[in-house]
Amino acid sequence: MRPTRAAAVHGALTVVSALMLVPFYWVLKTSLTGENIFQYPPALLPRAIHPFYYVDVWYYIPFVRYVANSVIVSAIVVLGNLAFNALAAYALTVGFRGRRAVILLLLSCMLIPFQATIIPAYLITKQLGLLNTHVGLALPLCSTIVCIFVFKTSFDAVPRSLIDAARIDGLAEWRIIRHVMLPLSTSAVATTVILSFVWSWNSFLWPLIVIRNPELQTLPLGLSTFLSYMENTTGALYAFCIMVLVPGVVLFLLEQRRFIEGLTSGATKG
């Protein structure tokens, strides 16, 4: 490519990247200085950086409890997704009567977003007596059709002779899944973990409905409660935002390739 064109492409992409990053920069700056919450015009560069808003967050709100709740719920969701989806995908791979019908049913249900089913989901959860519990929070997210197909695609690639050999050796079906199928589908496992983690970690509407007890609030819920108490009168709100976002950003940067692959393959299957 000619150098002038490369420079133009670089220029355009730099501008776009800057636009994408400005919101992060602005919030980071506010959380560290709090300077232009009451002041105008805002300074573009931070002056007098201090960590006091982070200290505020730590003491004013039960940050650790929010994190703990989020982690518990996400852990249940991730484990649930691995277990249920792998089992379902194995059944679909090995085959049974009515398999095609089930696949068609799953495919057509895949287009229904969870948000469209909150009313029945809420009533069912209520009937089960699971409102205000971690399990109730995690339950609707515990199996996702997208991930079933992610597993199925990967299981389909395992040679049938391997399954047959394992059967002849007397392995029970669930042990075939654990010791033969899963070790051979690490990328499907990674995709499922990433997808289900991102979904449950960021999930807001469902916790908002199910959780009334402040003790059980997850991070997004805590954030929105804090917003409704404080409005934007304090830099602590933005410090809270940064504290919530940083783990996600770090995770994304560390596992960037898998993240992008996982989230996109989740979409292409859906």
Added chain:
Amino acid sequence: MLSVQTWSPFRPATFAGLTHYDELLFHDEIFWTSLWNTVVFMASSPIAIALALGLALLVDTRIRGRGIYRAIIFLSYPLMTVAVGIIWRWLYDEKVGLINYVLLSLGLTRTRIAFLDSYEWAMPSVVVAAVWQIVGFFMVILLAGLQSIPPDLHAAAALDGASAVRRFRHITLPLLRPAVFLCLMIGIINSFTSFDLIYVMTGGGPNYATEVLITYIYRAAFVLSKFDYAAALTVVLFVFLLALTWLANRFAGGEAGAVDAAD
């Protein structure tokens, strides 16, 4: 079922026929407003897709650091939408927000705009934030589409004397159709599910200017405790979604879903 009953958590259910639908279709202005807003929100996805296509073409060129650009542009997608909403509220702030500051400094406006509190500006403002969050995702999908186009095709067309613009129109775009269609589907579904962003940024206000179906359902059921009515709304949302996906599928030549079902 619930949508044709009179039901509340405290009373036994009775059959109510189609009264909820009657109220919804003929006596409820908020329903029509929220439906219209959902459509407006949906209409923003072609813009996002066009932007994403431009970006994908840029990132697809062989330049150094393309991985970094891609990561930066994608970064906003997997983040917690509630936090993203709060960040954007801050940028849109009337008195001290960055966007007002920039507009004033550039002389584009004389007075400050209360973006999220004004009837005209609230929806476009939310849409901008939504596009900001999803554009990187669309870009990655389109990028995958671009990279699956065999380079020989371009080489052959170039040899035949086709200009870059014509190669784009007659090779890239047709072969990119499945990826574009996928983005469109995600955009459609997204407009029915973007609850978090709207809830945090405007709460559906001011005066229902940003109320979409999903926020209305939430409000009907969990703020106003009209579960039966919310169920009727959900049914409408469902029908709408099904009709749209069916239409989109027709336009795309029935490719979607067929890929997986074929095995």
